[in-house]
Amino acid sequence: MNDYDTAARWIAESRKAAAFTGAGISVESGIPTFRGPEGLWSRYDPQVLDLGYFYEHPRESWEVIREIFYDYMGAKARPNAAHKLLAELERRGKLQGVITQNIDNLHQEAGSRYVVEFHGTAQTLLCTECGDRTPFTEHDLDTLPPLCKKCGGLLKPDFIFFGEGIPPQAYQASMALAETADLLLVIGTTGEVMPASMIPYEARQARVIEINVQPSAYTEHRTDLFLQAKATEAAKELAERLGVELQ
Numbered sequence: 001m002n003d004y005d006t007a008a009r010w011i012a013e014s015r016k017a018a019a020f021t022g023a024g025i026s027v028e029s030g031i032p033t034f035r036g037p038e039g040l041w042s043r044y045d046p047q048v049l050d051l052g053y054f055y056e057h058p059r060e061s062w063e064v065i066r067e068i069f070y071d072y073m074g075a076k077a078r079p080n081a082a083h084k085l086l087a088e089l090e091r092r093g094k095l096q097g098v099i100t101q102n103i104d105n106l107h108q109e110a111g112s113r114y115v116v117e118f119h120g121t122a123q124t125l126l127c128t129e130c131g132d133r134t135p136f137t138e139h140d141l142d143t144l145p146p147l148c149k150k151c152g153g154l155l156k157p158d159f160i161f162f163g164e165g166i167p168p169q170a171y172q173a174s175m176a177l178a179e180t181a182d183l184l185l186v187i188g189t190t191g192e193v194m195p196a197s198m199i200p201y202e203a204r205q206a207r208v209i210e211i212n213v214q215p216s217a218y219t220e221h222r223t224d225l226f227l228q229a230k231a232t233e234a235a236k237e238l239a240e241r242l243g244v245e246l247q
C-alpha cells in the first residue's frame with residue numbers, strides 16, 4: 001500500500017525540494033519509454049543514436065530519429081498531471097527545479113520554469129558545422145537530412161547521442177540542484193544510464209521519494225519512500241493531500 005500521507009508530509013516539510021525525471025513521467029502523455037516491454041529500444045536499434053553511425057548514415061539515422069522523436073511532437077504530446085504537479089510545487093516555492101533526462105519539453109509546457117535538460121532537447125536542431133541552433137519547426141523534416149540554412153552543414157537534434165558528453169552547464173546546474181536538495185522526487189526512471197543515474201546519489205542531504213510502476217535501480221539502495229504507481233496516479237494522490245489544483 002502506498003504511503004501517500006507520509007510522502008505529502010515530506011513534501012510539505014521540505015524547503016528545498018528538487019525533481020529528477022525520466023521517460024516514465026511522459027508515458028501517460030503518450031510518449032513511449034526507452035526500456036521495458038513496449039520500450040523504443042525493443043522496436044528500434046539504439047545505434048541510430050550512435051554518433052558515428054549518424055555521421056556515416058545521416059539520412060537513415062534521421063529517418064528513424066524523425067519517427068521516434070518528431071512524429072509525436074507538436075500537437076500530440078501534452079503535459080500530464082505529474083508534470084503539472086511539479087510546476088505547481090515550483091510556483092509555490094517548494095520545488096527549486098526539475099532535472100530531466102527527457103527531451104520532450106513537457107515540463108516547460110506544464111509551466112516549470114527551472115528545468116535542467118541533462119540530455120539536451122529535441123526542440124532545437126544543432127548545426128554540426130557552425131554550431132547554429134534553430135527550432136526544429138523551422139525545418140522541413142520531409143527532406144532528410146536537414147541542412148543548416150546558414151552554412152549548409154548537417155543538422156542534428158540538440159540532444160546527446162550515445163558517446164556524446166553531457167552539456168557542461170546542464171551537468172553543473174544538475175549537481176548544484178541535487179547537492180542542496182533536502183527532498184528529491186525521482187519519477188519514472190530506470191536509473192540505468194550514467195552519468196544521469198548518479199544524480200540521486202549526489203543528493204546526499206535529500207530524502208528520496210520515488211514514483212515508478214515498478215522498482216528501479218534506486219528502489220533498494222537510495223529510495224526512502226517508494227510509491228509504486230503511475231506518475232499521474234501518484235500526482236493526483238499527492239495533489240489532493242497538498243491542496244493543489246491540477247487544472
Ligand code: APR
Pocket residue numbers: 021022023024025027028033034035036039101102119187188189190191192193211212213214215216229230231232
Ligand atoms: N509512471 C511512472 N513510471 C513509469 C511509467 C508510468 N506510467 N511507465 C513506465 N515507467 C517507468 C519504468 O518502470 C522505467 O523505470 O519509467 C522508466 C522508463 O525507463 P527508461 O525507458 O530506461 O527511461 P529513462 O530511465 O528515462 O532512460 C534514461 O536512457 O536511452 C537513454 O537518453 C535516454 O534519457 C534516456 C535514458
